[in-house]
Amino acid sequence: MLKQLYRAALLTTAAACFAITSLASFSVNAKGVYQSGPDFFTEVFAQQQAESKVLWLTPEIRSQAAAIVGHPVRGLRIRYHQSDSKTAWILEEIGKEMPITIGVVVEDDVIQQVKILAYRESRGGEVRYPAYTAQYKGAALQEDYQLNRNIDGITGATLSMWAVNKVAALALYYHAAVNQSSATHQP
Amino acid sequence: MLWHRRLGLSTFVVLIFLAISGFALNHSPGLKLNQINLSSNWLLDWYGFEIPLAEGFQVDGKWFYQDGNKALLVDGHNAASCTAPLIAVAQTTDGFFALCSNGLNLLNRDAQLIEQFGAIDGLPPNTQAVTVLHNKIYLTFDSTTIDSTTIDSTTIDSTNIDAVIMEFNAHSLELKPAQIAPKALKDMRQAAMPLPESLQKTLKEQSSGPSISLETLILDLHSGRFFGQFGVLFIDLIGLLVCILSITGLMGWIKRR
Numbered sequence: 001m002l003k004q005l006y007r008a009a010l011l012t013t014a015a016a017c018f019a020i021t022s023l024a025s026f027s028v029n030a031k032g033v034y035q036s037g038p039d040f041f042t043e044v045f046a047q048q049q050a051e052s053k054v055l056w057l058t059p060e061i062r063s064q065a066a067a068i069v070g071h072p073v074r075g076l077r078i079r080y081h082q083s084d085s086k087t088a089w090i091l092e093e094i095g096k097e098m099p100i101t102i103g104v105v106v107e108d109d110v111i112q113q114v115k116i117l118a119y120r121e122s123r124g125g126e127v128r129y130p131a132y133t134a135q136y137k138g139a140a141l142q143e144d145y146q147l148n149r150n151i152d153g154i155t156g157a158t159l160s161m162w163a164v165n166k167v168a169a170l171a172l173y174y175h176a177a178v179n180q181s182s183a184t185h186q187p
Numbered sequence: 188m189l190w191h192r193r194l195g196l197s198t199f200v201v202l203i204f205l206a207i208s209g210f211a212l213n214h215s216p217g218l219k220l221n222q223i224n225l226s227s228n229w230l231l232d233w234y235g236f237e238i239p240l241a242e243g244f245q246v247d248g249k250w251f252y253q254d255g256n257k258a259l260l261v262d263g264h265n266a267a268s269c270t271a272p273l274i275a276v277a278q279t280t281d282g283f284f285a286l287c288s289n290g291l292n293l294l295n296r297d298a299q300l301i302e303q304f305g306a307i308d309g310l311p312p313n314t315q316a317v318t319v320l321h322n323k324i325y326l327t328f329d330s331t332t333i334d335s336t337t338i339d340s341t342t343i344d345s346t347n348i349d350a351v352i353m354e355f356n357a358h359s360l361e362l363k364p365a366q367i368a369p370k371a372l373k374d375m376r377q378a379a380m381p382l383p384e385s386l387q388k389t390l391k392e393q394s395s396g397p398s399i400s401l402e403t404l405i406l407d408l409h410s411g412r413f414f415g416q417f418g419v420l421f422i423d424l425i426g427l428l429v430c431i432l433s434i435t436g437l438m439g440w441i442k443r444r
Contacts, residue, residue, distance in 0.1 A: 037308045052359065074267065075302045076295065079360070090307065101307050118307055 033101075033118040034128065037090050040103045040117055041081045048083040053178075055080060061177050068145050068173055069093060069166045078174060086112070087178060089171040093163040095121050100163050104136075104171035109179075111139045114168055124157035127164055136164075141172040188439055195432055201425050208409040215402050224398035236397045241390050242379040244276035244285075249298060250386055251276040251285055254393065259285055261298040263389055268303070275376065277319040281357065284324060286317040291326070293357055304360050315350060318372045324355040325365055325372055 035043075041050065055078045057065065065073045081088045086107040092099040098120035105113040114136040116128035126132060132154060139147045147169055153161050215221060243252030252273060254260050259269035269287035276285045282301065283294040290305030291314070304310050313329040328351045352372065354365040382390065404413070411418030 033307065036306075054358075075300050077302050079302065079308075 031120055031122060031125070035103075035115070035117045037103075037117070040090065040115065041088055044088045044103075044105050044113070045081060045083050045086075048086070050081040050083040050088070053080055053082050054078070055174055055178055055181075061174075064145070064173060065170060068170050080174070080178070082178070085179075087171075087175050089174060090117065091167045091170060093167045093170075095124055095160040095163045097121065100127075100160060100167075102164060102167045104168060106171055106175040109140055109172065109176060111136045111168060111172065113137065114164065116164070119160075121160065124154075124160035126154045126157045127160045133164075136168050139168060139172075141169060141176065145169060145173060147172075191432065191435055191439065194428060195436075198425055198428050198432070202429070205409060205422075205425070208405050211405050212402070212409060215405075220402035220405065221400045223401040225401060225404060226398035230399060230404075231397060234399060240381040241387055243273070243382050243386075244377055244379055246276050246278050246283060246377070249283075250382060251283070251298075252382055252386070252390070253287070254390060259287065259292060260390075261294070263386060264298070266294060266298055267292040267300040273379075274315070275317045277317050277324065277375075277377075279319050279322050279324060279357070284317050284319070284357075286314060286326075291317060291355075308360060309362070316372075316376060317355075318375050320367065320371060320375050324357060325367060326353050326355050326362065327351070327372070328353065 041052075044050075055061075057073065057076055057078065062073060078089070078091075080090075086105065088103065088105045090101060090103050092101050094100070100116060100120070101118035103113075103115040103117050104111065114133040116133065119125045119128055135149075135151050136147075139149050139151075142148045147165060151161065151165060211218060211220065241252060241255075243250045245251075250260075250262050252260050253269055253271050254265075255271065257268055257270055258265050259267040259273065267285070268289070269285065269292065270289035272288060274286045274288065276283060278284070282296050283298060285292040285294065290303045290308075290310055292303050293301040295301055306312060311328050314326055315329060316327040318325045318327070350369065352365045352367060352369060353362040354367075355362055381387075407413040411420075411422035414421070
């Protein structure tokens with residue numbers, strides 16, 4: 001009798017331990033790479049012929065980009081894909097401590113899509129949900145280099161949200177810079 | 188009672204030291220002794236801490252190294268983000284290529300970051316080396332992480348069957364199978380070397396290495412452990428002598444009365 005009781009108690013403990021650990025592992029699953037850069041570009045330009053291009057960051061672009069994101073930008077060139085008036089960018093920005101990799105598609109100076117490609121922080125991963133990123137669709141850049149609309153935040157993901165906002169504005173600015181330079185180069 | 192006086196005199200210095208260090212330990216929280224950290228070389232050596240010599244790559248007169256804190260330093264200047272370890276550095280006439288575990292950093296001739304080629308851009312995981320031969324850039328991978336259709340029998344390293352070599356285009360960031368003998372690349376590869384003294388010193392000042400708190404040091408001196416087994420025995424002996432001296436002193440005083 002006592003032996004049976006003991007065995008039952010042991011089994012319950014084991015089951016409880018298993019449940020707790022599996023629950024815990026579910027909650028940290030926000031971390032990860034969701035899509036690679038090449039896959040993102042293929043998906044975005046499924047039917048179109050897209051060209052891989054490079055935007056060299058001139059001192060003016062660098063200083064304006066630094067003003068948008070609030071710190072100096074790294075690197076001397078940015079890679080993007082273009083098909084007519086549509087450009088796609090993969091940019092990184094630090095949320096709290098780790099960089100978030102964000103893909104942004106811009107068409108005619110308006111955001112068409114924002115997608116989180118990799119998220120490395122343990123909290124705030126809710127920004128990757130389509131319900132959140134859909135808010136950016138149709139956003140454009142104001143005179144003061146801010147987005148022309150309010151983005152509804154997510155509780156507990158404020159820093160990640162700021163990072164996505166900055167990257168969205170930066171992609172719009174780079175898109176404008178690309179169009180400007182191609183306009184001046186044309187005879 | 189001459190022996191008594193001589194013994195008393197010989198313990199005098201040690202007793203004063205034990206009294207002062209005991210006082211310091213008693214008031215350690217107030218004096219904040221545990222917050223004072225000592226990290227002088229001889230002290231860490233004495234405590235058996237191994238201070239690894241920081242290593243880096245010297246390419247074209249510049250030192251490339253990792254600061255232990257996610258940055259690639261070039262002659263003390265923060266050039267790019269770099270997760271340890273810094274695996275290899277190579278140069279072409281266009282610039283430098285520094286391979287870290289989080290990606291390949293493309294730097295210009297002034298060691299300024301042009302861009303980073305990371306896993307998200309299509310760099311296979313477990314990249315083992317970056318090598319330059321005849322101004323062409325070659326990346327060596329673990330073959331288990333590469334699609335088997337791209338493997339050409341000529342590119343398989345004869346000494347290391349798991350390695351695959353691909354040629355890297357620094358402008359388009361494209362990888363293509365390379366037609367090159369692995370042996371030729373192996374000879375071009377540079378090993379990491381210890382950094383020169385001046386860089387070693389600045390790196391140490393910037394980063395927080397091992398240290399010992401003043402409280403630990405005083406406690407070890409007080410108990411004699413600082414000098415090992417013999418130190419403890421010596422302090423034991425002093426303790427024993429103090430006991431003997433106080434008993435015999437008392438006995439002598441009673442006898443004289």
